Amino acid sequence: MDDKKTKRKNILKVAIISVLAILIFLISIFMNVIGFSQTMNPEETNKSGIIGFSLPSNKDSKKEEEVKSDVIEEVGIKVNSMVIVNLKNNGWDRIKANFKNFEMDLDGNCTFKEGYKFYCNNTLVNYIVFNSTYKDKVMGDIYVGTSLEDVKKVLGEPSFKEENMIGYKTGEVYAFFYNDEIVIYPNKEIASNDFENFIFNYYQGLYDGNRTNFVVEFRNKYQDFKVEADGNDVILTSLIRQVKIRLIEKTGMEITVYNGYNTGKMMSKYLLEENNTKNVKKDKMDLVLINELERKNT
Numbered sequence: 001m002d003d004k005k006t007k008r009k010n011i012l013k014v015a016i017i018s019v020l021a022i023l024i025f026l027i028s029i030f031m032n033v034i035g036f037s038q039t040m041n042p043e044e045t046n047k048s049g050i051i052g053f054s055l056p057s058n059k060d061s062k063k064e065e066e067v068k069s070d071v072i073e074e075v076g077i078k079v080n081s082m083v084i085v086n087l088k089n090n091g092w093d094r095i096k097a098n099f100k101n102f103e104m105d106l107d108g109n110c111t112f113k114e115g116y117k118f119y120c121n122n123t124l125v126n127y128i129v130f131n132s133t134y135k136d137k138v139m140g141d142i143y144v145g146t147s148l149e150d151v152k153k154v155l156g157e158p159s160f161k162e163e164n165m166i167g168y169k170t171g172e173v174y175a176f177f178y179n180d181e182i183v184i185y186p187n188k189e190i191a192s193n194d195f196e197n198f199i200f201n202y203y204q205g206l207y208d209g210n211r212t213n214f215v216v217e218f219r220n221k222y223q224d225f226k227v228e229a230d231g232n233d234v235i236l237t238s239l240i241r242q243v244k245i246r247l248i249e250k251t252g253m254e255i256t257v258y259n260g261y262n263t264g265k266m267m268s269k270y271l272l273e274e275n276n277t278k279n280v281k282k283d284k285m286d287l288v289l290i291n292e293l294e295r296k297n298t
Contacts, residue, residue: 077155077170080137083116084184087125088172092186095123115144121226126239127185127291138182139175151177160289165296167289174288183295185288190241195222199245203253203279211247242287255280258287 079085090096094110099118102110110118115133118125130144137143140154148166152158160167160176167176174185198218201207207214215234219227225236236245242261246254257280 077139077168077173077175079139079172081130081139081184082136083128084138084173087128088186092125092188093123094118094120094125122223124223125186126226127183127295130182130184132180138184142177142182144182145180146177148177148179160286162293167292169286174292176292178296183292185292186240187288188240190224190238195225195241198222199253199255202247211249215247237287239288239291244287253279256283257281258283258285258290260286260288 079088086097086099087094090098099110099112102112102118104110108120108122110120112118113133115135116128116130119127119129130138132144134144142151142154148164151166155168158166159169165176165178167174169187171187173187176183176185195218198221202214209217211234215227215236218236219225222238224240225238228235228237230246232249234247236247237243242258244256244258246256248254
């Protein structure tokens, strides 16, 4: 009888020990899973459509600050010049705005004796340069020749600062102020972004035709792009879209998107993810600022 009781006790002990061992094993697995999820790289757990980097986690304050530093805050400035107002109301198209009495050079740029010049891409105005001959207010109470210190007193801290220049980004225009010039660029949303489909079809070799035909058709469809040759390459640039596309021989291409480009689009989904960013690059600078600095230094 005692032997039976002893055997039952031993069996019970073994069963209890086995259950405890199983529980400890399950708990250890659960804790390892939690630890792994907490240490996983946030760029692997937080995929996004943003080109060049992933959205930061709440814990990654340093990366969050880096992303925020790319954002250029827009400022509110009243546009006074009827030249700008007229262009803005007509899609920055000089023909639709019905401008007359100007001299046009071989590049299609238009100079007005009143003291301003349109730099154009066909009929679209890429930017305007007002010189000291222009006597009306351009923005706010600011004229050409207003000191940069006085500009800051009226408009506040600038969005851009360079030697002898300050610039502002508004919801409608970019404005760059010098001692003897004011330069205005359009800042507007482009509703159509299907150009990415067009580019991707070319990149994948799905476009029927040679590169010349592609460029002609692309330019006819998307007139805000400027076409330039660079050796054997063709460069398509849109200041408004903040993107530059270099076509290299057959279907090779490099795409650079700049600060201000809407990054949750097709280029991110296909070109970035499939090619590990070698074909799509992100530049933290604003393409309008780059163009303005090149204009002033040439």
